[in-house]
Amino acid sequence: MKGTVAKFNAKRGFGFIRSDQLDDEIFVHITKVDGRRALRPGQDVTFDVEETEKGLAAVNVVVKGAESSSRGKPVTIGIEEPKDRAKYFVIGAVILIIVVAAILLF
Template identity: 50%
Template sequence: MADREIGTVKWFDRKKGYGFITRDGQDDVFVHYSAIQSEGFKKLQEGDRVEFLVEERDKGLQAVNVTLIPAEDQG
């Protein structure tokens, strides 16, 4: 099983439902709203810290099983 990674949301377009996450020390990775694990409306905001897995898809690397790291757990 792959290790979960931590990164920061670079940008996320709520209307289009996708964006990019800057991985700590690595290339950015695409994120689709369907990969966000949360209740209600699934969205991310620029600067959010997230934990996720990375999978190789047809169009490149994509973040999956994305969870928001609560502010109180960010250090």
């Protein structure tokens, strides 16, 4: 099936596709997009439709003109790796210890 991205929230990883063949917009999650690329409103896509308990959802979504996911790295938008969070926590803890030590020494 062919359609156009109506809206997509890259931070939350989901949006909706408008199709000429269906009246309702179809839900799409970034995990169902080839290469897990974030979509942009207005992009032309091809996709299959799957019935879920919440309604129709797009699967096997491919952006028209985009390279296959086997050729490049997946793009993730707005998602921090857990190891990055741990690194910032350690840096914050060290700074806090230095500040407390400086206050106690003076």
